[in-house]
Amino acid sequence: MKIGVLALQGDFALHAKALARVGAEAVEVRKPGELDAVGGLIIPGGESTTLLHLMDEWEFFPAIEKFHAAGRPLFGTCAGCIVLAREVERPRQFSLGLIDVTVERNAYGRQRESFEAHGVAILDGEPTAMEMVFIRAPRIARMGPGVETLARHGGDAVLARQGSVLVGTFHPELTENTAVHRYFARMVETSR
Amino acid sequence: MSELNGLRIADRKHIGLAEMLKGGVIMDVTNADQAKIAEQAGAASVMALERVPADIRRDGGVARMASVKKIKEIQTCVTIPVMAKARIGHFVEAQILEALAVDYIDESEVLTPADEHFHIDKFAFRIPFVCGARDLGEALRRIGEGAAMIRTKGEAGSGNIVEAVRHMRALVTGIRRLTTLGPEEMMTEAKTLGAPYELVRWVSQNGRLPVPNFSAGGIATPADAALMMQLGAEAVFVGSGIFKSTDPERRARAIVQATTHYKDADVLARVSEELGDAMVGLETSKLAEKELLQTRGW
Numbered sequence: 001m002k003i004g005v006l007a008l009q010g011d012f013a014l015h016a017k018a019l020a021r022v023g024a025e026a027v028e029v030r031k032p033g034e035l036d037a038v039g040g041l042i043i044p045g046g047e048s049t050t051l052l053h054l055m056d057e058w059e060f061f062p063a064i065e066k067f068h069a070a071g072r073p074l075f076g077t078c079a080g081c082i083v084l085a086r087e088v089e090r091p092r093q094f095s096l097g098l099i100d101v102t103v104e105r106n107a108y109g110r111q112r113e114s115f116e117a118h119g120v121a122i123l124d125g126e127p128t129a130m131e132m133v134f135i136r137a138p139r140i141a142r143m144g145p146g147v148e149t150l151a152r153h154g155g156d157a158v159l160a161r162q163g164s165v166l167v168g169t170f171h172p173e174l175t176e177n178t179a180v181h182r183y184f185a186r187m188v189e190t191s192r
Numbered sequence: 193m194s195e196l197n198g199l200r201i202a203d204r205k206h207i208g209l210a211e212m213l214k215g216g217v218i219m220d221v222t223n224a225d226q227a228k229i230a231e232q233a234g235a236a237s238v239m240a241l242e243r244v245p246a247d248i249r250r251d252g253g254v255a256r257m258a259s260v261k262k263i264k265e266i267q268t269c270v271t272i273p274v275m276a277k278a279r280i281g282h283f284v285e286a287q288i289l290e291a292l293a294v295d296y297i298d299e300s301e302v303l304t305p306a307d308e309h310f311h312i313d314k315f316a317f318r319i320p321f322v323c324g325a326r327d328l329g330e331a332l333r334r335i336g337e338g339a340a341m342i343r344t345k346g347e348a349g350s351g352n353i354v355e356a357v358r359h360m361r362a363l364v365t366g367i368r369r370l371t372t373l374g375p376e377e378m379m380t381e382a383k384t385l386g387a388p389y390e391l392v393r394w395v396s397q398n399g400r401l402p403v404p405n406f407s408a409g410g411i412a413t414p415a416d417a418a419l420m421m422q423l424g425a426e427a428v429f430v431g432s433g434i435f436k437s438t439d440p441e442r443r444a445r446a447i448v449q450a451t452t453h454y455k456d457a458d459v460l461a462r463v464s465e466e467l468g469d470a471m472v473g474l475e476t477s478k479l480a481e482k483e484l485l486q487t488r489g490w
Contacts, residue, residue, distance in 0.1 A: 008452050009236060011211040030453060045212045046236065047272050053234035054452055078212070091271060105271060111295035112319050114205045135208045136273065136295070174208045 004029040004038035008054040010046020014173040018181040032063035040073040040188035043080030073164040073187040081167035099165040100144025107139030121151035123183045130177045132170040199390035202340035206320030210341035210404040217448050220244050220431040224269040233444035237273040240266045245302050245349030246432035255303040257285040281307025297321045301488035302348045314338030326359045328366030332387030345486040346409020349432050351473030356410045360423045370396040412470045414450030414463050421454035439468035
């Protein structure tokens with residue numbers, strides 16, 4: 001099973017490693033045409049303004065909308081979550097709107113305020129303990145009725161899913177725990 | 193707190209921020225307008241400076257941390273991470289940068305060193321550091337002090353890529369060589385490199401640095417950026433190369449594209465078209481030893 005990792009900018013190589021650990025074949029995607037060969041796509045952490053700039057330059061927006069419309073799963077972490085959200089605040093910026101959440105950028109502050117936490121995600125009904133690394137992280141400030149919370153930190157959802165779209169505000173790819181990537185790989189597997 | 197073979201290294205969240213910058217371009221900026229141009233061109237981060245390295249070289253005098261006012265002005269006008277430089281060993285400049293909540297401190301040879309023997313104890317800070325290195329031993333000493341990112345030094349403000357290439361090759365070759373050595377060779381190797389034994393052993397086992405490795409010092413064109421990426425850099429710092437060129441906006445965009453599509457010669461050719469003039473550049477082999485910035489750091 002081939003899963004794409006958007007490799008324009010950010011920690012795409014770590015996502016590819018995590019996918020390999022759960023037995024999926026990771027494919028770096030730098031041009032929209034490369035989406036045809038993959039069953040799902042991860043949009044990694046990075047800088048969302050940089051990602052948007054590079055995605056726009058290569059006309060990725062219509063390509064990812066088409067990918068989504070074909071029922072193929074998407075997983076966005078941190079910057080990827082911002083790119084997939086319905087609305088983005090502080091500052092307001094363009095986003096793809098493929099999951100019904102409102103995301104606030106850098107909601108916890110600058111790097112000095114970045115932090116790690118222990119949390120539990122509910123994946124396919126199974127509670128899974130995991131370390132969560134938040135880096136200049138965004139916050140999911142609003143969730144639409146169709147969005148399911150898979151993990152929380154404090155009062156906020158930090159891992160959420162609506163249909164074929166999964167988003168997280170932390171970085172599972174920075175830890176040894178592959179549960180979230182395994183979960184996403186299953187989403188891709190069952191979408192075929 | 194992160195550990196490797198029992199040795200403390202920088203926190204995972206700090207190394208993690210460097211991971212997020214991979215494949216990106218970190219641009220030197222000296223005011224809010226330049227910072228906005230950099231962000232709009234797709235920079236992954238900006239480095240707040242009083243003067244770009246080419247001007248530091250031209251003007252001479254003591255080069256210090258940027259003014260607080262300038263750093264704050266740049267922080268308020270962009271949403272990407274803002275880095276700033278502190279002088280080598282000047283831990284009070286670093287304390288001030290921590291109070292300002294810059295996202296990364298560059299303990300940089302581009303500024304005039306404040307201490308001729310010691311670098312900053314980087315574990316004493318809540319924000320991460322990037323440090324320059326010319327070879328593997330220097331990189332591992334900085335990581336041992338708590339650096340969360342390494343950048344090969346090159347020769348800042350020269351517009352000449354030759355030193356950046358020399359340093360990246362030295363580092364990559366040094367790493368590759370370590371992977372060929374046996375366990376009985378590790379201690380002597382640590383002594384020769386002047387680097388922590390635990391890190392030498394880890395690099396020997398893993399074939400890479402335990403923190404991201406970026407390239408700096410002399411990148412002036414999209415081709416330079418792609419060259420450093422093909423040689424093993426995971427992102428690039430561009431200092432004087434952008435705002436000392438005739439069309440900074442276009443050059444910044446081109447270097448961002450070239451860093452992402454560094455293996456695609458068709459893209460490199462396209463973005464290299466109609467760029468205006470690059471900064472003039474210096475023949476670094478004609479610079480006197482005391483004019484080199486790269487020899488600062490111990």
